[in-house]
Amino acid sequence: QVQLVQSGPEVKKPGASVKVSCKTSGYIFTTYGFTWVRQAPGQGLEWMGWISSYNGDTNSAQTFQGRVTLTTDTSTRTGYMELRNLKSDDTATYYCRVGAAAGEFDYWGHGTLVTVSS
Amino acid sequence: QSALTQPASVSGSHGQSITISCTGTSSDVGKYNLVSWYQQHPGKVPKLILYEVTKRPSGVSNRFSGSKSGNTASLTISGLQSEDEADYYCCSFVGRFSSLFGGGTKVTVL
Numbered sequence: 006q007v008q009l010v011q012s013g014p015e016v017k018k019p020g021a022s023v024k025v026s027c028k029t030s031g032y033i034f035t036t037y038g039f040t041w042v043r044q045a046p047g048q049g050l051e052w053m054g055w056i057s058s059y060n061g062d063t064n065s066a067q068t069f070q071g072r073v074t075l076t077t078d079t080s081t082r083t084g085y086m087e088l089r090n091l092k093s094d095d096t097a098t099y100y101c102r103v104g105a106a107a108g109e110f111d112y113w114g115h116g117t118l119v120t121v122s123s
Numbered sequence: 124q125s126a127l128t129q130p131a132s133v134s135g136s137h138g139q140s141i142t143i144s145c146t147g148t149s150s151d152v153g154k155y156n157l158v159s160w161y162q163q164h165p166g167k168v169p170k171l172i173l174y175e176v177t178k179r180p181s182g183v184s185n186r187f188s189g190s191k192s193g194n195t196a197s198l199t200i201s202g203l204q205s206e207d208e209a210d211y212y213c214c215s216f217v218g219r220f221s222s223l224f225g226g227g228t229k230v231t232v233l
């Protein structure tokens with residue numbers, strides 16, 4: 006079965022960077038890209054970006070451009086999201102998702118809580 | 124790009140039907156039949172309940188249905204049940220490998 010296992014919770018200071026990983030299993034890795042979504046406490050879902058696991062094509066929401074880097078490692082079937090220059094309002098649960106832009110194949114990681122606090 | 128517009132909350136009695144709207148623009152919801160809906164219970168991971176506007180993943184109740192007219196997509200929940208109490212989010216493809224979520228709608232079952 007398809008599984009997405011994310012890295013553990015992180016506590017960072019303002020200005021620092023965080024890199025969240027999402028290790029996958031149970032499907033052909035290069036078939037589906039990774040979408041990264043975040044959810045601040047008590048708030049809604051926010052689409053952050055997408056990266057192809059096939060050729061590395063990527064795009065990110067304008068809000069994060071210049072601060073976020075999405076990568077994949079085919080050898081370990083893992084996706085990564087790095088967010089730099091963290092601010093307190095980056096405190097959120099960060100989810101990885103695999104699937105097409107819209108389609109029945111839709112699997113999410115359990116989420117990684119990133120807390121930004123001085 | 125601003126989030127798609129959803130009502131903050133919708134409520135209904137057991138057994139009733141409710142509809143949640145998701146309004147975008149001619150560049151997103153109106154342009155692509157690639158609208159998905161997610162259900163999220165507190166503390167849980169979002170669950171896909173509709174994709175490509177009207178399609179239900181296997182295992183999702185047929186009480187959930189979707190439609191689209193112009194720049195507005197809609198999710199209808201019929202025969203409202205206690206377990207339907209959750210947050211619901213629409214999500215539309217907007218081109219160039221990008222998608223956009225709605226602000227979310229809290230559904231309360233009275």
